[in-house]
Amino acid sequence: MNIVVCVNHVPDTETKVKVGPDGKSIDKAGVNWMLGPYDEFAVEEALRLKERAGGQVTAISLGGDTHKETLRKALAMGVDKAVLLKDDSVRDSFSVSKALAEAAQSLNPEIILFGKQSIDYHNEQVPGMIAEILGWPSVSVVVKMDIQGTKVVCEREIEGGHEVVETTLPVVISAQKGLNEPRYPSLKGIMGAKTKPIEEKQPAAVQNRVEVLDMHKPDQKPPGKIVGTDATAVPELVRLLHEEAKVI
């Protein structure tokens, strides 16, 4: 089975975000980068599929040279091949989707896996857009997946519960936490990843449809009230919620 997993190189969750000099994007100085946490579930699922069905897993990432770090992490986990679509320009989700769809298609996959969202822009657009571009079915926010032959049965999260979705290969899947427990790369994997080649491609330019006008920090909330230090403060708290905040 040809399996493709798309991964993103994102600031780690401890990052103190500062607005960069262009006023529209994050200041990259001092940022620690990581493989997106949701993407890890996708990589793990790709590896498990390969272990069950045989085949090859290719990881693709779109971005600058630094994205190779994240591709190496995927290789260290056990992915067979890595492709960097080298492009430093600002791309919106559609532009990213076009580039990834083209690169993925050339690998003739039966399944393309993503994390449900990337933790930088949280657009949750790319998996669905790629599926539409390729004319494939898609299932998002998947917490369970079972593939028998070409039949795919997934469980996805919805508000207040779950839905069971049935579809067939080829399919685009976006992974939600709970789908699996991602493995830690072995020492052998890490060492091997340093020497595995990363293929570089130049993705075609695509016109953006969304423009970021500005990025700013949210307004600081004014300091709140400490109402007390034990249960005797409760009546006052309830009074404030009722009369001041008017939420109950």
Next chain:
Amino acid sequence: MKILAFAEQRDGAFKQSAFEVTKAASDAAGPLNADVVGLLIGSGIGAIASQLGGFGASRVVVVDDPQLTHYSTTAYAKIVAEVARKEQATILFLPASQMGRDLAPRVAVKLEAGVAADCTALRVDKGEIITSRPVYAGKALTDVRVTSPTSIFKLRPNVFTAGSTNGTSAVVEKVTVTLTADDFGARVTKTALATGRPDVTEAAIIVSGGRGMKGAEHFHLVEELADAFGAAVGASRAVVDAGWRPHDEQVGQTGKTVSPMLYVACGISGAVQHLAGMSTAKYIVAINKDKDAPIFQIADYGIVGDVFEVLPVLTGEVKKLLGKN
């Protein structure tokens, strides 16, 4: 100019987001000199359609077909795009719910439309919509505009207030969209909804517990307070990873993003990743023994005390206030 407002329904009842999205569309429509057309998809759902009039829709297009009893990404996306084209709607508003987030990217490709995702604020500036949305787990906000001729806006649930209906009934138009087996590439075969408490992403009030609860066996204190409020129960990542609470209660960067009227954080220290999921709550109450816990920096009201002492008393007081004894 027309704004198409996607009104999500489940089991024949509107989701609250349907009213929020319609009202937000109506607010934007004023300065844009546009009309709001609602879109309702499902099976046997015609009767509820006119209600959208009370939130600003002048008309509602209903696509009612037994094949649409359950959600299907590709069938619904086909319908939304076809209706948008038929109506010549150049702006689409969808909720950033699981359904909306699943649909929007596919509709966007069909209509060659740019998408502004997870909007938390909208304004009309010189005849176009500018939207504000959080990025980097809410650590920053970006102002975004869509540059393609057709645009799609996904609105974060629980942020845009629907208010109450103004009592107007919208004109309802039933539209048929031809659907074949090919349109149901992925179809829902079963839905399992947890009964009882509201989902965290839809709840007006959330009572959430963290490591300070010291064990799964103490979470009943959180649940009892939640039930007194009629609220949803939330959890920090630590207690979910420890197996004390199920993943669908997790609030935070790798859990759910919530925007309730009131968030009560019990024994939660307020790690950056947790705040990412709840900092847009309208009011935040924190109960924690540690006066230096970061949660107090974003709480509107706090009690620096022992959750085991405070929670039962708080539950009692809330029940008294709400007349449930």
